Amino acid sequence: MRVAHTDERGWVAYAAEPLPANKYIGEYAGDYVTSAEAGDRLARYDRDGTGHALLVVREQLPDGTVARTNIDATMRGNVSRFFSHRCGEPGSDDGPNLELSTVRSLASPLSRVGVFTARNVEVGEELSFSYGPPPDGRLGQRQRCLCGAQGCSGWLPYALGS
Numbered sequence: 793m794r795v796a797h798t799d800e801r802g803w804v805a806y807a808a809e810p811l812p813a814n815k816y817i818g819e820y821a822g823d824y825v826t827s828a829e830a831g832d833r834l835a836r837y838d839r840d841g842t843g844h845a846l847l848v849v850r851e852q853l854p855d856g857t858v859a860r861t862n863i864d865a866t867m868r869g870n871v872s873r874f875f876s877h878r879c880g881e882p883g884s885d886d887g888p889n890l891e892l893s894t895v896r897s898l899a900s901p902l903s904r905v906g907v908f909t910a911r912n913v914e915v916g917e918e919l920s921f922s923y924g925p926p927p928d929g930r931l932g933q934r935q936r937c938l939c940g941a942q943g944c945s946g947w948l949p950y951a952l953g954s
């Protein structure tokens with residue numbers, strides 16, 4: 793991977809070599825925080841007008857309940873924090889080229905989140921996943937999406953993964 797700074801969208805990661813589909817890229821690493829702490833942090837990032845890399849993952853468990861995992865890579869994380877949002881269907885020609893998948897073990901109550909390629913990725917392609925559906929206007933500030941996909945919704949999701 794290669795990371796470069798862009799004027800309009802900050803830091804962006806690109807593939808430095810061809811990547812086959814379904815390849816493990818790395819873990820979405822960051823602070824694991826409670827939902828209350830995630831809400832506080834999102835409000836603070838909104839207020840300060842800074843970007844953030846707080847990922848919210850909801851999983852349907854076998855017993856029918858939904859587990860929510862909040863991983864904040866804003867202050868501590870790895871290269872995954874530089875993966876862009878892209879609108880569209882993961883793995884489609886014009887959609888995000890990465891997907892997230894959770895891994896849950898009996899050893900920990902917390903899910904870990906892996907990043908995988910959703911299709912073949914060419915050298916120089918921007919690495920992206922879908923942060924989630926566009927915001928419905930009830931939550932926080934709306935921020936223009938600059939992903940460039942043909943089916944771009946025009947707005948960035950409020951929190952990653954929500």
Ligand SMILES: [Zn+2]
Pocket residue numbers: 878879937938939940941943944945946947
């Ligand atoms: Zn978009």
